[in-house]
Amino acid sequence: MNNRKTSLRHDLMYLRLIVAEAVSLQTAANPDNRITLCALRDYLTWLTTDAIQDKQLARKLVSTYARLQEELNAETRRRLAHDTDPSAPAFHEGFLHALEPTLSFKHGTDLLLDKEITREEFHESWEQVMRRLTPVEEG
DSSP states (O other): OOOOOOSSOOOHHHHHHHHHHHHHHTTOOSHHHHHHHHHHHHHHHHHHHHHHTOHHHHHHHHHHHHHHHHHHHHHHHHHHHTTOOOHHHHHHHHHHHHHHHHHHHHHTEETTTTEEOOHHHHHHHHHHHHHHHSOOOOO
8 A cells, every 4th residue: 555645734733723714614605715614624635535545644534533523513512502503513523524434444444443344344243233223023
């Protein structure tokens, strides 16, 4: 695998700033602000694309994205408790939630189990889930 390094900054504090700015611009009416919002999302998308080629970076980003999702979820709940619009942090939580599995699946890492999983293990696990979800007809 090509372990090319990204030229994009990817430490937690920097990504936290990017996400915070994106949340603040979510409902931007100004065209320049909308362009900035798209650029912030593009940054995260390109960073994820770079990490697909770099397993070490992918592992770091999976953890960082999960942490940011937790923070955004807390902000969503805080806004709900204060009767303010929670859509911006909720949207970005979902956005990161969409990026994170891309890296997990590419590199076979299950964040919840904290172990590597193969496609075969996934299929076995999925069969178990489907058995639990499929009602058994009593006859």
